[in-house]
Amino acid sequence: MKTTHRWLSIVEGCLLVALGLHILNSSGLLISGTAGAGMILLRVTDLSFGQLFFLLNIPFYILAWYTLGRDFTLRTFASVSLLSLLSELMKQYVVLSIHPLLSGALGGLLVGFGLIILFRHNASLGGLNILSVFLERRFGLHASKTTLVADILVLMAAVVFLDWSHLGYSLLAFLLLSSVVGRYHRPPEWAQIVMVDAKV
Template sequence: MPQLSKVSGFWNTSATHHTAVEDFQGLLTGAMVSSLGFFLLGKAGLLTGGTAGVAFLLHYVTNTSFGFWFFLVNLPFYYLSIRKVGWDFTIKTFVAIGLTSLITEIQPQLLGFDKLNPIWAAVLGGLLLGYGLLALYRHRASLGGVGILGIYLQDRFGIRAGLVQMTFDIGVLIAAFFVVDPFIVGCSVLSAVVINLFVTINHRKDRYIVLR
């Protein structure tokens, strides 16, 4: 069976290289888990940092689609990605963001909650986004924006991606005080901390390589 799998090309035994099938399932599952995290945050009226936080702010202010804003806000960062990271990473990230935006939009038609505590939504949503990001990083992709910059700085200069993200998150969450009430901002801060600590602890280049 292992020999047949190797010949068929479904997966690769190398720790740093993946087949197209492996990349596809990584991007799809990463997007699905991430979209569930975004869904929980949005359902509780929360937000997070990074470009997703900006998309949430625009979503709440304009009462329009989060998925649309998330896709749109990330567009300027693809130039940095192409110039500094490469086409492979950029294309996979574009696909991951597109899938995440789409799945987040259809999620309410497939899933609902009678009760969702904002604090629990912050913790669980943060963990889901952390897992989703880790899955995407494993296959040389991200959820765009500051994540692209964070991955580049970590793999080139050793600056943890989670710390780069956290710095930007602080600015986004400060802006949130003008849009939502302080309790929701506090829960959103908790979610951002959970995401970034999870990524900081678990995303290490000595375990797998995002950029080559």
């Protein structure tokens, strides 16, 4: 029962993230982390977002396997694969026409809540999500802080590809995602102990 609940939650989290990313992609906006890097690379390659997202995550599995454990890595691999598949399906069958302002707001919120679900069930969407979980477990650094740094780096790279209005709407998505993770993500007890020890 516990295993079934965990995997259903992972599927739900991936659905929320996939829909959020599709909404952002439909308006030409970006999001942070590996997904944001994939959205940028869409503009310079012939690969789809799903293909790019899957390929970009491959190196991070090594970090996850040796530092976060086999179970976390396998759940993350399954989540990344599922998200890549859902992204391909939504690209083919879900047609959207949304104002960029609403797209940025909805996309950021959906991706943020999807990540919360995955974090709570010991999974992630690879890339910088793996790094954020590792830093949280090793140093007690809250995942929202790592997410914010990733947001800034992706936004800096996006200056080359986006006009100022789309940069502003993407920034809205970044801020809402970071806000959701910051307010709703609760590190496990062992991570909270690490943070207390670090402050002492």
